[in-house]
Amino acid sequence: MLSLKNVSMGYDEKALLKNVNIDFAENRIYALLGKSGSGKSTLLKGISNILPHMGEITLKDKPLNVKKQRLALVPQKNSLVKWQTVRQNILLPHKLRKEVAPQNLEELCAELGIAHLLDKYPGHLSGGEQQRAAIATALLFQPDILLLDEAFSALDAITKDEVHTAFLNAITKHKVTTVFVTHDIDEALYLAESIIILKNGNLLENMENPLFGITKQEKPLAYSKSHQEIKELI
Amino acid sequence: MKKIVNSLIVIAFTLVVWQALAWLINSPIVPSPWLVIANLITSLGDKLPQHIGMSALRVTASSFFALLIGVPLGIAIGYKASWDRVLSPFIYLSYPIPKLALLPIIMLLFGLGEISKTLMIFLIIFFPIVVDCAGAVKAMDKEVFMVLRAFGAGGKYICAKIVAPGIIPDILVSLKITTGIALSILFFAENFGTQTGLGYLIMTSWQKLDYVNLYTGILTLSLLGLAIFLILDILEKKLTAWK
Numbered sequence: 386m387l388s389l390k391n392v393s394m395g396y397d398e399k400a401l402l403k404n405v406n407i408d409f410a411e412n413r414i415y416a417l418l419g420k421s422g423s424g425k426s427t428l429l430k431g432i433s434n435i436l437p438h439m440g441e442i443t444l445k446d447k448p449l450n451v452k453k454q455r456l457a458l459v460p461q462k463n464s465l466v467k468w469q470t471v472r473q474n475i476l477l478p479h480k481l482r483k484e485v486a487p488q489n490l491e492e493l494c495a496e497l498g499i500a501h502l503l504d505k506y507p508g509h510l511s512g513g514e515q516q517r518a519a520i521a522t523a524l525l526f527q528p529d530i531l532l533l534d535e536a537f538s539a540l541d542a543i544t545k546d547e548v549h550t551a552f553l554n555a556i557t558k559h560k561v562t563t564v565f566v567t568h569d570i571d572e573a574l575y576l577a578e579s580i581i582i583l584k585n586g587n588l589l590e591n592m593e594n595p596l597f598g599i600t601k602q603e604k605p606l607a608y609s610k611s612h613q614e615i616k617e618l619i
Numbered sequence: 620m621k622k623i624v625n626s627l628i629v630i631a632f633t634l635v636v637w638q639a640l641a642w643l644i645n646s647p648i649v650p651s652p653w654l655v656i657a658n659l660i661t662s663l664g665d666k667l668p669q670h671i672g673m674s675a676l677r678v679t680a681s682s683f684f685a686l687l688i689g690v691p692l693g694i695a696i697g698y699k700a701s702w703d704r705v706l707s708p709f710i711y712l713s714y715p716i717p718k719l720a721l722l723p724i725i726m727l728l729f730g731l732g733e734i735s736k737t738l739m740i741f742l743i744i745f746f747p748i749v750v751d752c753a754g755a756v757k758a759m760d761k762e763v764f765m766v767l768r769a770f771g772a773g774g775k776y777i778c779a780k781i782v783a784p785g786i787i788p789d790i791l792v793s794l795k796i797t798t799g800i801a802l803s804i805l806f807f808a809e810n811f812g813t814q815t816g817l818g819y820l821i822m823t824s825w826q827k828l829d830y831v832n833l834y835t836g837i838l839t840l841s842l843l844g845l846a847i848f849l850i851l852d853i854l855e856k857k858l859t860a861w862k
Binding site: 396433435460462467468482519522526 | 676749760762763765766767768769770771772773780781785798859860861862
């Protein structure tokens with residue numbers, strides 16, 4: 386699906402990511418975990434055409450091209466255009482590509498719990514509602530790949546739990562290949578089918594996650610064990 | 620409603636103070652406000668609309684050209700670091716020059732006609748527009764640009780469809796600030812090479828010692844400024860509901 390071969394990138398000739406090779410399978414959810422400076426956000430910026438890279442990035446066996454292929458990015462915050470309503474924001478990617486938007490906008494927003502906010506401006510929404518709107522924008526676009534850069538980290542604990550659940554339900558229903566960057570091990574354990582660990586710009590581990598979709602409250606011991614194992618690796 | 624009542628109180632207070640000064644000074648130099656208002660109403664049937672029209676046209680034309688050139692330039696400087704590096708030194712070097720000091724040069728280059736007048740007012744409005752627009756773009760959330768680029772948007776689309784409408788509040792604030800200065804420059808500019816405009820009316824009335832007409836010109840200039848502010852207020856309400 387999405388393939389990275391010998392990918393290196395960085396700022397001002399300082400390589401933050403060194404010869405990384407990763408294959409992301411279709412319709413799976415991946416977490417990119419690592420300490421600050423490990424290169425996880427840099428990797429996402431390279432894939433989403435924000436940073437130049439060396440090496441090869443292909444999507445569906447073709448060189449990645451954001452204008453021709455479909456890619457969506459949800460950053461930590463402030464991803465909505467402030468002077469447009471939530472509805473206009475969600476439809477914006479279709480407008481810019483001169484496409485007819487899918488008819489399921491209202492349904493998708495209901496799934497994410499923001500159907501009542503469609504005619505409001507982002508400035509009138511809470512942080513959690515803004516992130517849900519950003520996720521709705523990305524999902525309605527029907528991307529080949531969805532990238533999230535610490536998309537839940539600015540939310541408070543209760544809102545984060547709510548958005549996690551809404552996000553997981555929406556992603557599994559709409560079957561989107563997803564790569565999300567996080568520094569929260571428990572978040573990775575709950576939301577990701579595979580966990581990729583980066584350390585000092587190198588790929589350290591690409592592991593299956595048996596706790597995917599299971600909350601910490603359901604299996605506290607397993608969570609604790611996996612958390613400790615990952616923490617030691619990082 | 621409260622705003623209207625407050626405005627009426629301010630107007631009434633100004634008229635009372637003005638009338639008190641007229642009584643105190645008791646000289647034709649400070650005529651009664653009622654004489655001036657009566658003269659303003661009478662002059663509306665004479666040449667006053669022509670003076671107002673020409674002054675309004677000069678300010679509007681200058682503002683139009685300042686926006687037409689200043690907004691895209693400000694966006695380019697704010698959005699692209701390379702444009703910022705090349706153009707900002709030029710802007711920061713030219714901005715502090717007192718524009719009135721350029722008046723003789725502009726007159727020598729473009730004569731005494733409308734071009735010189737429009738250009739003078741344009742120069743007053745242009746620089747704050749560029750600087751404010753560039754600052755507003757730099758202050759925008761860069762995450763929005765990242766998201767749109769990932770969706771496949773190019774720089775031109777982002778600047779035209781996202782950045783430009785997003786900085787309208789800053790443009791309106793900039794216009795409000797420059798309006799007062801633009802009207803002062805208009806007064807100077809209408810002192811040469813023309814027989815129309817409120818500046819001309821004020822200066823010729825002074826030369827003729829016609830103080831009632833002089834005050835009528837000043838009051839009309841003030842009302843023109845008020846009208847511009849009101850228009851900008853209405854535009855602000857209409858265009859920035861999202862704030």
